[in-house]
Amino acid sequence: MAEDDFDQGEAVTNVADRLAAEALIVDVDGFEGPLDLLLTLSRTQKVDLRKISVLQLAQQYLAFVERAKALRLELAADYLVMAAWLAFLKSRLLLPPDPTEDGPSGEELAAHLAFQLERLQAMRDCAARLMGRDRLGRDFFARGIPEDVMRLRKVQYTATLLELMQGYARIRTRDEFRPYVMDRDAIFTMEQALERLRGLIGFAGTWTDISSYLPDAFTTDPGRRRSATASTFAASLELVKEGRVELRQAETFAPIELRRKD
Amino acid sequence: MSEETEKKEESLFDAPPMAEQERMVEAMLFASAEPLSTRDMGERMPHGCDPAEAVVHLRKRYEGRGVRVAKVGDAWAMRTAPDLGYLMSRETVETRKLSRAAIETLAIIAYHQPVTRAEIEEIRGVSVSRGTVDQLLEMEWIRFGRRKMTPGRPVTFVVTQEFLDQFGLESARDLPGLKELRAAGLLENRPPPGTMPQLGEGEEADESETAPGQNELFED
Amino acid sequence: MSEETEKKEESLFDAPPMAEQERMVEAMLFASAEPLSTRDMGERMPHGCDPAEAVVHLRKRYEGRGVRVAKVGDAWAMRTAPDLGYLMSRETVETRKLSRAAIETLAIIAYHQPVTRAEIEEIRGVSVSRGTVDQLLEMEWIRFGRRKMTPGRPVTFVVTQEFLDQFGLESARDLPGLKELRAAGLLENRPPPGTMPQLGEGEEADESETAPGQNELFED
Numbered sequence: 001m002a003e004d005d006f007d008q009g010e011a012v013t014n015v016a017d018r019l020a021a022e023a024l025i026v027d028v029d030g031f032e033g034p035l036d037l038l039l040t041l042s043r044t045q046k047v048d049l050r051k052i053s054v055l056q057l058a059q060q061y062l063a064f065v066e067r068a069k070a071l072r073l074e075l076a077a078d079y080l081v082m083a084a085w086l087a088f089l090k091s092r093l094l095l096p097p098d099p100t101e102d103g104p105s106g107e108e109l110a111a112h113l114a115f116q117l118e119r120l121q122a123m124r125d126c127a128a129r130l131m132g133r134d135r136l137g138r139d140f141f142a143r144g145i146p147e148d149v150m151r152l153r154k155v156q157y158t159a160t161l162l163e164l165m166q167g168y169a170r171i172r173t174r175d176e177f178r179p180y181v182m183d184r185d186a187i188f189t190m191e192q193a194l195e196r197l198r199g200l201i202g203f204a205g206t207w208t209d210i211s212s213y214l215p216d217a218f219t220t221d222p223g224r225r226r227s228a229t230a231s232t233f234a235a236s237l238e239l240v241k242e243g244r245v246e247l248r249q250a251e252t253f254a255p256i257e258l259r260r261k262d
Numbered sequence: 263m264s265e266e267t268e269k270k271e272e273s274l275f276d277a278p279p280m281a282e283q284e285r286m287v288e289a290m291l292f293a294s295a296e297p298l299s300t301r302d303m304g305e306r307m308p309h310g311c312d313p314a315e316a317v318v319h320l321r322k323r324y325e326g327r328g329v330r331v332a333k334v335g336d337a338w339a340m341r342t343a344p345d346l347g348y349l350m351s352r353e354t355v356e357t358r359k360l361s362r363a364a365i366e367t368l369a370i371i372a373y374h375q376p377v378t379r380a381e382i383e384e385i386r387g388v389s390v391s392r393g394t395v396d397q398l399l400e401m402e403w404i405r406f407g408r409r410k411m412t413p414g415r416p417v418t419f420v421v422t423q424e425f426l427d428q429f430g431l432e433s434a435r436d437l438p439g440l441k442e443l444r445a446a447g448l449l450e451n452r453p454p455p456g457t458m459p460q461l462g463e464g465e466e467a468d469e470s471e472t473a474p475g476q477n478e479l480f481e482d
Numbered sequence: 483m484s485e486e487t488e489k490k491e492e493s494l495f496d497a498p499p500m501a502e503q504e505r506m507v508e509a510m511l512f513a514s515a516e517p518l519s520t521r522d523m524g525e526r527m528p529h530g531c532d533p534a535e536a537v538v539h540l541r542k543r544y545e546g547r548g549v550r551v552a553k554v555g556d557a558w559a560m561r562t563a564p565d566l567g568y569l570m571s572r573e574t575v576e577t578r579k580l581s582r583a584a585i586e587t588l589a590i591i592a593y594h595q596p597v598t599r600a601e602i603e604e605i606r607g608v609s610v611s612r613g614t615v616d617q618l619l620e621m622e623w624i625r626f627g628r629r630k631m632t633p634g635r636p637v638t639f640v641v642t643q644e645f646l647d648q649f650g651l652e653s654a655r656d657l658p659g660l661k662e663l664r665a666a667g668l669l670e671n672r673p674p675p676g677t678m679p680q681l682g683e684g685e686e687a688d689e690s691e692t693a694p695g696q697n698e699l700f701e702d
Contacts, residue, residue, distance in 0.1 A: 032583060035607020078608070104675035112674050119605055122668045127589035129658045134564035136648045137575035141293035141562045144573060146515035147342060150351035157401060159360040159368070161429040165438060167362065168369035171386055286569055288548030289562040292512075293573045306569045328508030342509040349510050349526045 034082035037061070039117050049118040054110035055093045058086040089113070188218050188228040193235035201245055207257040210236055210247075277310030280319065287316040287338075297337035364394050368403060372425070372434050376407035376418035395419070403428065497530030500539065507536040507558075517557035517647055553652040555643040564650070578621070584614045588623060592645070592657055594669060596627035596638035601671060615639070623648065 031037045041060045042052050065083045068075050092106030134140055200213060210232055218228035236258055239245045249256045277283070286307055290298055303313035317338055321331040324340075332341045342350065360368070367390055370382050382390050398404045403425040407418035421434055431437065497503070510523050523533040537558050541551040544560075552561045562570065580588070587610055590602050602610050618624045627640035641654055651657065663669050 032586075032606065033608025038607075108675040112672070115672060116605075116607065118666075119668045120607065122663055122666070123586060123589050123593065123605060126593055126657070126659060126663070127585045130589055130592065130649060131580075131585060133649045133651075133658070134567070135577070136561070136650065137573075137577065139567035140564045140650060141289075141567075141570050141573050142515040143512060143560065144293045144295040145339070147350055147513035153356055155356045155358050157358050157360045157364075157397070159365050161431075163360070163365050164369050164372065164429065167365040168373055171366055171370065285546075285548035285563065286566055289566040290548075290569050292549045292560070293562050293570050295573070306571070326505075328505035328510075329512045340512070342513050343505065346506055346509040349506055350513060351526075 034061075034079050035116060035120055037064070037079070038082075038113075039120055042117055049114065049121055052114055052117065054113055055090060057113075058090045058093075061086050062090070186221075186224055186227065188215065188224065188231045190231045190234045190238075193228070193231035194238060197232065197235050197239060201239065201258075201260050204245065204258055204260045207248065207259045209255045210258045211255065213258070276308065277312070278308060280312075280316060283307065283311050283313070283316040284319045284323070286311070287313055287320050291320075291331065291338055291340045294339075297334040297339035299337040302337070361394070363391065364397055367394050368398055368421075368425075371398075371404050371419045372421050372437055375420040375434060376410070377420075378410055378416040378418050380416060382419075497532070498528060500532075500536060503527065503531050503533070503536040504539045504543070506531070507533055507540050511537075511540070511551065511558055511560045514559070517552075517554040517559035517643060519557040522557070552647075552650065554647045555653055557643060559647060561650070578617075580617070581614065583611065584617055587614050588618055588641075588645075591618070591624050591639045592641045592654060593660065593663060594671075595640040595654065596630070597640075598630055598636040598638050600636065602639075604671075 031040070038057060038061055041064065042049065042057055044060065045052055045056065047053075062083060065075065065079065089106060089109050093110060097105055136142065196215060197213060211229065213232055214225065214228045218224040233256065236245060236247055236256075240247055244261055246259050246261050247256060248259075278286075287303055290303055290306060300313040300317060303317075304311060307313060317331065324330050328343050328346055329340055330343055332339055366386055367382055370385050371377055374381065374385065379390055379395070395404075401424075402422055404419045405422050407420040409415040409417055425431075426433065498506075506527050507523055510518060510526060520533040520537060523537075524531060527533060537551065541558075544551045548563055548566055549560055550563055552559050583606075586606060587602055590605050591597055594601065594605070599610055599615070615624075621644075622642055623645040624639045625642050627638040629635040630638055645651075646653065660669075
């Protein structure tokens with residue numbers, strides 16, 4: 001404990017004390033709040049915390065705040081709140097109790113403050129003892145080459161009957177709701193025509209009417225015939241483009257004839 | 263340090279008792295992240311110690327214990343006894359929900375058994391991944407049935423007694439039919455149009471080229 | 483041994499002899515850097531074993547050795563004897579330096595647990611910065627305890643097994659000076675006179691109204 005730093009609480013007379021007091025002020029950032037500051041100030045009383053004079057402590061604190069103000073130091077709000085409370089406590093301790101006033105007496109408040117200080121000091125001592133203990137990784141050590149426990153994870157799958165039935169229901173209803181697809185059996189597609197023509201043009205050495213290339217199933221029904229004619233014509237154009245056949249037509253609406261190109 | 267020459271005789275007096283040296287070696291071998299040579303240990307120990315002798319004592323002490331002192335190259339290390347290796351592994355059981363693909367496949371097998379893989383795919387509208395079938399086989403909820411008397415003689419799947427026990431069924435015939443499912447409100451839960459429930463399950467990721475009827479994948 | 487086997491009648495096979503169980507516990511504790519509970523060990527041991535008893539035997543066996551069997555909360559760990567720490571300079575882990583606020587907060591949590599943030603602040607007379615608690619949580623020296631059954635149901639903090647291990651404590655009851663502090667009434671949560679119901683209960687640490695004037699310290 002820094003006993004010689006604070007010889008007297010209030011009347012700072014000699015230079016050393018004053019320097020010490022100012023060092024305290026300059027150090028205000030180093031305090032962990034007003035309670036910490038009070039605890040530090042209380043050390044100047046050099047008594048057991050249980051026998052501390054709270055009145056004297058309050059006066060010390062208020063003097064500290066005054067000096068801080070004189071030095072134009074910014075004090076955090078909680079320090080000022082504590083100052084206001086201590087000023088109130090001081091007046092309660094000094095004035096005779098007013099019987100009409102409710103609330104705790106000055107002595108009760110002072111006792112509580114003393115308790116808080118003692119408790120804080122006790123916790124500080126505990127913290128120091130704790131940190132002074134033998135520590136893992138510093139004084140005693142764990143196994144240096146730990147062998148990891150191999151975890152064999154076994155996964156167990158579960159399902160309920162309801163899930164099973166819902167799953168089945170889902171599949172079956174999917175059928176009922178398949179997207180609408182146009183029925184296309186009356187259509188002879190260009191792909192079909194192309195495929196058909198490709199197989200036949202090998203034999204088309206002479207000019208032949210392309211209508212003769214229509215598949216049998218598409219020659220009687222007018223609708224089917226129309227579809228097949230259109231696709232076969234389109235397919236023949238494709239084959240011309242590929243350079244595999246030639247097309248000719250004598251006049252408008254005359255039959256279109258096709259011949260293999262060699 | 264200055265009287266290096268007299269070290270030998272002097273340190274003989276100073277050296278801690280062998281029991282203490284054994285403790286030191288024990289602690290070092292325990293805590294070290296790597297095997298230590300007697301030289302390594304000697305450097306850490308007080309003057310005049312004989313780590314080699316301490317190791318011999320320590321080794322003897324651990325004979326038959328759960329831990330032993332082993333020589334690793336020209337260094338020493340402590341290791342658990344090899345016969346207790348099984349204690350270093352631990353089995354944990356994790357419960358997981360069966361995937362939707364697996365549930366659907368299982369449902370189809372239950373409702374349509376005996377059923378071939380191609381038939382399952384036809385009903386589901388997507389190919390069935392090998393993993394899904396393997397998983398169900400492994401869980402012993404399905405097994406192979408008779409081969410079908412169709413070209414290729416594909417294998418079929420049927421559900422097992424294990425399956426019936428799991429789902430509390432006397433037989434697969436006890437499964438409610440479509441009508442009953444509908445009556446029970448189970449068919450009301452339709453997928454909204456456009457969500458394409460058959461896509462996006464990602465189970466076929468590794469078998470995208472599978473076409474219906476890939477029984478050959480099954481042979482093994 | 484004979485009454486031992488009688489006790490474990492339910493088990494299919496007789497449990498291994500206690501000497502063997504001790505070996506098992508030795509191997510497991512030896513191999514692990516983390517403390518193991520007897521339950522952890524029991525799960526890895528054959529059916530019918532009594533790891534709790536085996537540990538007691540093992541602990542006795544290691545008394546006075548370079549390595550000891552330490553109780554850490556509900557678990558057990560092997561640790562080198564503290565008096566041999568000087569041999570392990572190479573294994574020393576550089577621990578992060580804790581701030582004074584963190585050390586005090588840790589001590590308060592250890593001695594007052596389960597303790598709310600407001601109670602910590604009441605004791606220290608200053609608000610607890612979030613970083614302080616976060617640091618202790620991150621180091622896994624503290625964890626959340628049960629919520630307090632007071633208005634606002636504030637969370638509480640308690641120390642962890644990691645904390646006990648770190649400071650070589652068998653349990654939080656073995657904290658140094660705990661009895662004396664309790665006898666002196668310094669561990670009581672004594673609310674300020676006259677303000678009993680309201681203050682000290684308002685645990686909503688995040689609410690700006692709690693402690694007059696300390697709010698700005700809270701912003702981090």
